[in-house]
Amino acid sequence: MRFSKILLTTFGVLTTILLVLSEATAEEIRSGLQKGDFVPPFNVVKKGGCDDGVPLDQSLCYR
Numbered sequence: 001m002r003f004s005k006i007l008l009t010t011f012g013v014l015t016t017i018l019l020v021l022s023e024a025t026a027e028e029i030r031s032g033l034q035k036g037d038f039v040p041p042f043n044v045v046k047k048g049g050c051d052d053g054v055p056l057d058q059s060l061c062y063r
Contacts, residue, residue: 041063046054
């Protein structure tokens with residue numbers, strides 16, 4: 001009985017240390033493109049904006 005308490009306590013302490021260390025070494029998660037990243041070509045559909053000669057609902061590719 002005493003051995004199982006020691007084993008359980010040791011397991012709990014090791015688990016806590018592992019969780020703290022993994023959180024401390026984790027990098028911040030950032031979504032989307034970051035400054036300096038390559039921007040690949042992408043398609044958009046014009047839904048409004050200025051009168052630039054491009055009709056509404058036309059698909060455009062930006063590079």
